[in-house]
Amino acid sequence: GENVEQHPSTLSVQEGDSAVIKCTYSDSASNYFPWYKQELGKRPQLIIDIRSNVGEKKDQRIAVTLNKTAKHFSLHITETQPEDSAVYFCAASIRDDKIIFGKGTRLHILP
């Protein structure tokens, strides 16, 4: 079955700097890659997603890149702000059922 690896597990960046989180997946049939943000005690919320027919997608300060050949995808957050502090999960899905999540990256934005 699909397996998603996520790195790093913890990331600290200075406010205003960029943050990058990297994920790899195992099943080449995966075609949908969402990223969720989860604040402490709250539900996971989708922040951006990308499908396998697209190499890059951007939404304001957030961008995701996908390399299908290497089976890895990354989340880039620019001009980080205190409210970006949270746990971020990458995920992959093959079809219209389950999403397989990574173990998460705890992002700390330092003042």
Added chain:
Amino acid sequence: DTGVSQNPRHKITKRGQNVTFRCDPISEHNRLYWYRQTLGQGPEFLTYFQNEAQLEKSRLLSDRFSAERPKGSFSTLEIQRTEQGDSAMYLCASSPGGLAGETETQYFGPGTRLLVL
């Protein structure tokens, strides 16, 4: 609030007791998913419904777990003879289910946090 809702939000029970959780998806969403999340981990898939049909169950879903979606709207997840290892956050998500064979955005509920003593 028109998002996914779950009840109860917290449940404390003694080992061996049965518990039942409820999930109300976003109105007219055909697909409903249950996940389990333990501390420091990502959500793990448990099971999934398309309308009232349960289409897939993870091997994580032992025979003590049962899920239903009798009318294709709300869903219940029951755990029988709870064990301490069942302590976790149980998350429900829903998606429109209008695109056959294609994964759509899943919207999560706030979860039910279960503590088994």
